[in-house]
Amino acid sequence: MNLRLELTRFLNLCFALASAFMFWKGLSIVTNSHSPIVVVLSGSMEPAFQRGDILFLWNRNELNKVGDVVVYEVDNKEIPIVHRVLREHVDETSGKQLLLTKGDNNAGNDIPLYAKRKIYLHKEKDIVGTVKGYIPQLGYITIWISENKYAKMGLMGLIALSALLSNE
Amino acid sequence: MFSLSQRFQQTSNQALSFAIFAAAFVVATFCAQLYQDNVFGLSSSIGNIQPQINVRTSRFYGSVNGRPKENLKISFDLESDLTPLFNWNTKQIFVYLTAEYNGLKKPSVKSEVTLWDSIITDKEGAVISLNNAKSKYSVWDIEEKLSDRNLTFKLHWNIQPWIGPLVYGETNGESPVTLPQTKPKSQSARTSKRSEAV
Numbered sequence: 001m002n003l004r005l006e007l008t009r010f011l012n013l014c015f016a017l018a019s020a021f022m023f024w025k026g027l028s029i030v031t032n033s034h035s036p037i038v039v040v041l042s043g044s045m046e047p048a049f050q051r052g053d054i055l056f057l058w059n060r061n062e063l064n065k066v067g068d069v070v071v072y073e074v075d076n077k078e079i080p081i082v083h084r085v086l087r088e089h090v091d092e093t094s095g096k097q098l099l100l101t102k103g104d105n106n107a108g109n110d111i112p113l114y115a116k117r118k119i120y121l122h123k124e125k126d127i128v129g130t131v132k133g134y135i136p137q138l139g140y141i142t143i144w145i146s147e148n149k150y151a152k153m154g155l156m157g158l159i160a161l162s163a164l165l166s167n168e
Numbered sequence: 169m170f171s172l173s174q175r176f177q178q179t180s181n182q183a184l185s186f187a188i189f190a191a192a193f194v195v196a197t198f199c200a201q202l203y204q205d206n207v208f209g210l211s212s213s214i215g216n217i218q219p220q221i222n223v224r225t226s227r228f229y230g231s232v233n234g235r236p237k238e239n240l241k242i243s244f245d246l247e248s249d250l251t252p253l254f255n256w257n258t259k260q261i262f263v264y265l266t267a268e269y270n271g272l273k274k275p276s277v278k279s280e281v282t283l284w285d286s287i288i289t290d291k292e293g294a295v296i297s298l299n300n301a302k303s304k305y306s307v308w309d310i311e312e313k314l315s316d317r318n319l320t321f322k323l324h325w326n327i328q329p330w331i332g333p334l335v336y337g338e339t340n341g342e343s344p345v346t347l348p349q350t351k352p353k354s355q356s357a358r359t360s361k362r363s364e365a366v
Contacts, residue, residue, distance in 0.1 A: 066281070
């Protein structure tokens with residue numbers, strides 16, 4: 001076993017991981033959103049978005065319009081929600097905007113989903129980003145990996161195997 | 169040297185770059201097609217708007233701590249031909265009728281609310297002709313009162329593509345309506361409600 005070779009290989013692996021991380025964080029800075037690409041998890045926006053679709057977000061806009069599809073986070077809940085803006089109220093002196101959202105496939109608005117006693121979202125605080133672009137179905141692989149333990153183990157095994165077998 | 173992993177990498181790289189190129193081509197031609205069909209100059213006619221104001225006290229109708237909130241419903245006529253929005257990259261269009269207005273107590277507050285919307289998934293359904301239709305939502309403002317304001321109604325659309333950017337636009341043809349002043353009846357109902365609570 002050649003120690004130098006092993007170390008170089010390890011360094012290459014670190015390099016690949018670091019560049020992926022840099023790409024993600026760079027995209028975060030450009031779009032001003034802490035999660036610029038999201039995968040749809042629920043069917044509440046069907047037929048526009050299905051489970052597994054990939055959405056690209058943009059958060060440099062200061063105000064949202066009615067009809068925009070936004071991603072928001074509720075306090076104490078980890079899963080971001082993708083829904084459409086139903087109403088907006090903007091105070092032009094302070095620049096603060098209140099939004100009410102609704103899923104296209106839901107019967108009612110989102111007030112029951114919001115944090116306790118809240119009846120509006122704040123554009124600045126709650127919105128993760130506005131959906132600008134769309135790729136169908138490709139994100140299903142991440143859902144598959146995160147929700148199926150055999151898929152997760154299989155992927156880990158594949159990575160380990162390829163690391164063992166690959167010779168420079 | 170030639171190995172299985174190298175072969176795999178080469179193939180996947182080629183597949184990826186082809187997919188990116190194909191997607192870029194689809195998006196570019198989709199946008200060109202939309203401009204050629206002049207979709208940003210479509211017209212609509214919104215007429216016969218009959219507003220109706222109710223006072224609600226439920227949290228799900230915007231009331232905070234049981235204080236009365238004025239809710240607006242309308243009936244309306246709507247005509248519009250949105251067939252140019254459909255081309256080979258259109259998955260669905262989302263059409264929505266909104267009202268814009270300014271605040272009464274705070275005129276610096278500008279608002280826009282949706283009163284009616286619809287999802288259209290095929291070209292045949294893209295010719296909208298509604299007669300005396302009811303609004304889908306009961307709308308309230310952040311202020312308690314909604315009456316005595318000037319509302320401007322507009323029809324907007326959003327194209328959801330099979331792949332690529334979401335496209336938004338509004339139709340030409342807006343329709344202004346002034347909401348009637350509320351009768352003093354609701355005012356007295358409000359004060360009696362308060363005294364009850366005390």
